[in-house]
Amino acid sequence: MNAALAILAVTFAVAVALGLAARRGHVMNLEQWSVGGRAFGTVFVFLLMAGEIYTTFTFLGGSGWAYGKGGPALYILCYGAIAYSWSYFLLPIIWRYAREKKLVSQADFFVAKYDSNALGVLVALVSVAALVPYLVLQLKGLGIIVSEASYGRVPSTAAVWAGAGALTLYVIVSGVRGSAWTAALKDVMILGVALVLGIYLPFHYYGGYGAMFEAIDRAKPGFLTLPASGMSPSWFISTVLLTATGFYMWPQFFAGAYTAKREDVFRKNAVILPLYQLVILFVFFVGFAAILQVPGLEGADGDLSLFRIAEQTFSPATVGVIGAAGLLTALVPGSMILLTGATILAQNVYRPMASVASDRGVTLLARSLVGVIALASVWLTLRGGEAIVPLLLMGYNMVTQLFPALFFSLPERPMVSTAAAAAGILAGEATVAYLSLSGASVATLLPWAPQVVKDLNVGIVALIVNFAVLGVVGAITRAPRAPALAPGQSPER
16 A cells, blocks of 8 residues: 555545544434534634535546636636625524524525425425535545545545445434534635645746746646637626525525524624635646646546646645545535435425324435435446536525525515426526436527627526516415414314
């Protein structure tokens, strides 16, 4: 066993041990398992939120897009900062309502606000459908990281199976607490690795950042700017708006807000997290540094750029540390995705259909579903797939369609009817499905339109359709007259 493989193995074992130990002293009922008993302070909530931010998407996709796309990759840096600003106002509202109603999933919020279990089922199915490509992204990244960091000694397929098995084990045992404990280890490692690589490589190979960008511009003129068409300023702005809007629509982010014990936790984190977002800049520097040092990586292979330049530069032991940090960027968000998906299916799909469903029964089912979701995701991962960033953008297109219904539900009483909320979601998701399956873009749908319109992100098109349908249906129906009951309760008519 070489040094890199030994470091990977030790880190993997420590992460699993932390995840299992997190259960100690807690009885894992549904509330404790899924939202930590709503007892997390600023540090743990920060770790969970940051744990979901710094995923394999950041580690591989950020550097891969800097390597393959250049200037357009900077959208990744922008949307998070905007989303964190919104969280200062949005998350306290969600937290107060969730605490009052004892909600445990994102779909619970829609059930309670709109007094509709049917809407909860719709939101649950949308959420799980979006979570699957996100989990596939993590497992795909895990396979790449372990295979590359072990110098091919561990095949990516074996890494995917091992990672999925570990996630299943400690999520079933410890729930959200396991995710929080492993997030602490991950954040320390990823921060150190990103800063060291992002500073050392540009200076080692080019003598500094300015010299690096000058060399890239000479070799690939215009690569560092937004093109006039395609990934143009229009694409950039619409993509930033889409992803910032959809950021907290991810069900694991949404439910992660339920874990806090005080609402001021979110305001403190809203101040810190935009600064933490700057770490991504150093990941970009790694991808930019690799452009002229490891040329020739095309398409999805651009995601390999970080490890290819690391292997060329550092000893196996250092590559092992880099791989260990990358390993944790898959395990932490992967665990939250599994936990969230299983909770949603049990709480918001099974419970409404069961004549009698106790909390204990729902909890047991949720924990059982963790393995089912993991197996399905492994199967999809091993079938192949796209590069890291397109997988995430596909998921964003789906979850963002929940935003209009959420936005109009934020007042004490929803501003639109249940029918309008459901119609908007269905119209938006149908548009996303059509555009994704047909491969259509705004340019192919509207070939006569000006370039600024043709370059819009297709997810924005679906969101516009969503708002339009919601508005029309809302105009001919009326909003609920009273706030809804907590999930699982029968409405009194």
